[in-house]
Amino acid sequence: MGLSTAAEVNDYMKTRSYVEGYAFSAKDVEVFGKIGLPDQKAHPHAYRWYVHTAALSGSKCLALVAGGAGSKPTPAPAKAAAPKKAAPAKPAPAAAAEEEDDDDFWGDDEEQTEEEKAQAAKELEEAKAKAMAKLAKKEANQRSLCNLEIKPWEADQDLKALYAKIKKTVVKDGLKWSEGLKLVDVAFGVQKIICTAVVNQTLSMDAIIEEITEDLFADEVQSMSMTSMSLL
Template structure:
């Protein structure tokens, strides 16, 4: 596993893809895993790597207290998706191991010349495998998200802010409970939960719609992200 060289465009793309459905490198809170990967970057990812940039800015806000974040920092190659070589430390398998069930070799190695019987058996097994897959029920992937919506100052009308946020209605979006959380100097942030259908609602789209209420909203952070 690993991200590869996080100072290269290829490594940053792997990081961006990895964070497409995650808020953190490991688990659901900032940890030493995030610190290890953050420290390996040479700077902020470019704007087109939206998931990596969102994560970078979020972890950057913890820099003063990064030593107190939970977990034990491991070697960089211990984090990230499976099958990516850790070129920064020389470890890992450059070819990687593909563990996707859909890519399993169901029939072993092919010989250069197969008999008609071998071909028939292969076709029967492939047909049986496809039939079995087609019978699996289609699951609707959902995620539970907790958002921190931050106002401009202590004079922002938080009631109106929440009303505006809840006016966002989309197929696959269900708003949940909310509360105001003090952040200091008399300022409170709106912490609001929602459940989304992953195929219908993207976190980036949701953040853009909320920050569009620019008279009330300064920024939006994902405080927690869990698969349902």
């Protein structure tokens, strides 16, 4: 699949949590490397996927540092060295001594500058790590609203009772099912459940759907799909 822009990823991720299948994979890393941090307002679905992938892969993307997308911290400029003093022409031995002193002075200054650079680099890395940890915590608490459709096997199934069982059985931290539901006719007397669920970034709605349709309620649920997803 040719996902190479934020717009393409945003459209693709409207009803998905991962690039391929129901779990994080190398495909996510591949697409992640092709695009920068998407604009949250213009491409909310791509933004949701991007920060989730960054958290899972442990990527230290500079675009996610508190400075914002594309910003890079700039170390403070090194202090300008003092101008070198001119040595007097006479006497010659004294001039040689002053030149030797000047050489020592510049050597010490260069050594100090290297130490300052190393300290600045260390402080920059620490600031980046703190910013990444703060962002990861913030994004982990971010939630998405998922619109869902659940289709049963039989026309005479009690769909309200089925939905009640799903809510009672599928309980996870960060997952909240809607209290109400809507029944919509499909065909031949069969109806489907229209409902919503709120999940945070630590959960995959695709994985929850797979758990319901292939494991917990395989005999009662014919299919379940996420029709749309939006950030809260």
